[in-house]
Amino acid sequence: MRLASLAMYASPPPLAEATAALWRFISDALKRAGLDDVPDGLDTAVRYDKAWTHPDLLLAQTCGFPYVKHLRGKVLLVATPVYGHPGCDGPLKCSFIVVGKDSNAQSLEDLRGARAAINEPDSNSGVNLFRAAVAPLSRNGRFFSSVSETGGHRNSIAAITAGKADVAAIDCVTYGNVLRFDPGSLAGVRILAETVKGPGLPIITRAEASDEEISLLRQVLRQALDEPSLETACNVLSLKDFAVLSDADYEPLAELERQAQRLGYPVIA
Secondary structure (H helix, E strand, C coil): CCEEECCCCCCCHHHHHHHHHHHHHHHHHHHHCCCCCCCCCCCCCCCHHHHCCCCCEEEEECCHHHHHHHHECCEEEEEEEEECCCCEECCEECEEEEEECCCCCCCHHHHCCCEEEECCCCCHHHHHHHHHHHHHHCECCECCCEEEECCCHHHHHHHHHCCCCCEEEEEHHHHHHHHHHCHHHHCCEEEEEECCCEECCCEEEECCCCHHHHHHHHHHHHHHHHCHHHHHHHHHHCEEEEECCCHHHHHHHHHHHHHHHHCCCCCCC
């Protein structure tokens, strides 16, 4: 059986239910088209990042920065979802740089010496876009007094609310989802600034997939958008469209890292 994993936007709970409904439609459509070994449900046992390079991968969603850093040549781009949240522009999206609601900071410069929280080092939204915003302000490779890794955007928000961190960069799609379905968890933070925009989280498949299979996957994803029974699920996910982007479209994310390196700020510090 092939592997399908769509774990990047799976919380709060309504998102998991909507994603499961979306997959049921995709699975059934692929089976009707004659594709073999399509799983009935999404895999929850394989860690999301391990799914990306799984030899039996059928479909997964990755992050743009891991794609340009580690996955080029190992996977194929299928499509990039277009979300309807503030901060999104077609398949592009920014991160919101958030601080505590009572923070005196009025600009990024005011955060010099603050305690930063990141979700994980390879994140585009939590690190790469954040680093690009801070790099011009850094001195001798540093800007913050400390950087802690929380393991997730919602954990970073919680760290600020609990007074354990002062600032984090939160993916605008995650922020929008939390604002809709768990707004209370945002009560302790406010948006200070937006980062530049870059291409969003692509849906991928294994490198060995045929052109015919890629075409079928794209066809079924677009069918899902027009399926009346999925109207509620797509609304919950704020899913508006799927764009087909090339490897070159993701190159600006790699360039952001190179720009930070040229400014002497290779890592968030």
